[in-house]
Amino acid sequence: MTHPDHIEAPPSNLEALHGRCCIDCGHFLEGLGSNACPECGRPFNPDDPRTTRNITTNRYRRWLIGTCRIFYYASWLALLLIFVYSALWGDWLILFLLAIASAPFILLQFILLALPLQRISWRRRFAGFLVPLVFLSICVTNWPVVLSFKLHRAALTKIADRVANGEVITGPTTVGILRFRQIRMARGRDRVGFQLNGGAGGGVFLVRTPSGFVPELSDQQLPFGSPHFRNIWDNTNWTQDLGDGWFLVEQD
Numbered sequence: 001m002t003h004p005d006h007i008e009a010p011p012s013n014l015e016a017l018h019g020r021c022c023i024d025c026g027h028f029l030e031g032l033g034s035n036a037c038p039e040c041g042r043p044f045n046p047d048d049p050r051t052t053r054n055i056t057t058n059r060y061r062r063w064l065i066g067t068c069r070i071f072y073y074a075s076w077l078a079l080l081l082i083f084v085y086s087a088l089w090g091d092w093l094i095l096f097l098l099a100i101a102s103a104p105f106i107l108l109q110f111i112l113l114a115l116p117l118q119r120i121s122w123r124r125r126f127a128g129f130l131v132p133l134v135f136l137s138i139c140v141t142n143w144p145v146v147l148s149f150k151l152h153r154a155a156l157t158k159i160a161d162r163v164a165n166g167e168v169i170t171g172p173t174t175v176g177i178l179r180f181r182q183i184r185m186a187r188g189r190d191r192v193g194f195q196l197n198g199g200a201g202g203g204v205f206l207v208r209t210p211s212g213f214v215p216e217l218s219d220q221q222l223p224f225g226s227p228h229f230r231n232i233w234d235n236t237n238w239t240q241d242l243g244d245g246w247f248l249v250e251q252d
């Protein structure tokens with residue numbers, strides 16, 4: 001008893017595709033019922049060996065294509081995680097280190113994308129180049145934190161004004177998605193510091209300087225030439241200028 005609706009290809013075709021793969025992309029074709037590569041769409045004739053290739057000659061190429069695909073999805077995941085980490089006011093030094101650590105992988109992904117190993121749609125190839133570059137831009141400039149700051153700026157300014165006028169805020173304070181361990185004045189008692197993480201010894205602080213404040217560049221060099229100011233807060237490792245007298249610093 002046969003069920004013609006469920007037979008996708010005659011048995012002779014399946015037999016013919018034993019050990020065969022796509023000429024263009026190296027996708028394994030054995031057991032396929034259709035006459036087109038499911039990976040790249042290249043048509044083939046199962047009964048004509050000139051339209052397919054032997055799998056053994058393409059094993060290395062298939063490995064490279066698989067590696068390229070893993071890198072592609074890994075780079076999207078890395079971008080998502082780094083964006084959230086930066087927007088939640090993570091440590092910029094860790095982002096610097098991630099940029100350096102990821103550079104060899106990004107270089108390898110670019111080489112694999114540039115090699116004519118596989119047919120890729122222009123959209124996917126474009127994303128394959130763009131996603132790691134956006135990832136690096138976050139590591140080097142920490143830009144999501146600036147977006148996050150601008151969203152919270154009005155509420156933060158109100159709190160900073162209250163503290164500058166002598167109000168004492170004890171305990172953690174939540175502003176939007178941000179949670180501050182403490183908000184206090186320091187460094188000559190004219191700056192308001194919002195502590196984001198760490199303990200009594202240090203951590204990341206959001207600092208509002210008084211109006212007319214002039215930042216002084218430090219001799220200390222940050223990676224990628226990012227400026228560091230020495231007179232924002234005490235014992236700082238790095239400074240990020242958020243604009244209009246607001247700075248993000250790490251105290252240690």
Ligand SMILES: [Zn+2]
Nearest residue numbers: 022025037040
């Ligand atoms: Zn193919």
